[in-house]
Amino acid sequence: MTVTLPDAHIAPSILSADFSRLGEDITMTMDAGAQVIHFDVMDGHFVPPITIGPLVLASISELVHDRGGILDVHLMIELPENQIEAFAKAGADVITIHPEATPNIHRALGMIRQAGCLAGISINPGTPAAAIDPVVELLDLCLCMTVNPGWGGQAFIPTSNDRIAQFRSLLPDIVTLEVDGGISLETIAGARDAGANLFVAGSSVFGAPDPPAMYKALAAAIA
Secondary structure: OOOOOOEEEEEHHHHOHHHHHHHHHHHHHHOOOOOOOEEEEEEEOOOOOOOOHHHHHHHHHHHHHOOEEEEEEEOOOOEEEEEEEEEEEEOOEEEEEHHHOOHHHHHHHHHHHOOOOOOEEEOOOOOOHHHHHHHHHOEEEEEEEEEOOOOOOOOOOOOOHHHHHHHHHHHHOOOOOEEOOOOOOOOHHHHHHOOOOOOEEEEHHHHHOOOOOOOOHHHHHHH
């Protein structure tokens, strides 16, 4: 695999972008320094909302890749193994799935790597961190959910930093530890100090009066 995730980096989540000007919002954050674009997929089953799929991913793939960026796809869907090939073909560089969503997590992570993508696992707040133990050798990324998945704009769960530290202790140093949910100027330093090195930021960036300035402020907070 040729994709390398950057260390200590903010990944803007386009879930909170303006979809009437999606390309402009992506360009704006990449001009501010973003190298990783986070792409949230929800199916109305694993989580109640329905969001976006391979067609939207394919529509932004060239824009992101031509600028040297990485598409970080987070599948909050049931039976993600049925959709891995479609997202890989649409341009995903990283595909992250939930063990709570499939009885075949080991097989599904192997499928992600076979499709040419980096393989990630995402763990919900109510799931024990030890859920990663059986598949740790297949992981390029571990995503610690710091809110319950499904909605942007939620508050950071206060006990999350302890979980982040627990995940960091269980993972090889080469595995990226990503956090998603409630990341802001008030919470990002604590998550960094606990061991996270990739930070998903949606509403805190795109909901700010000046998104590029907020992106840069978050990046400075983990520099």
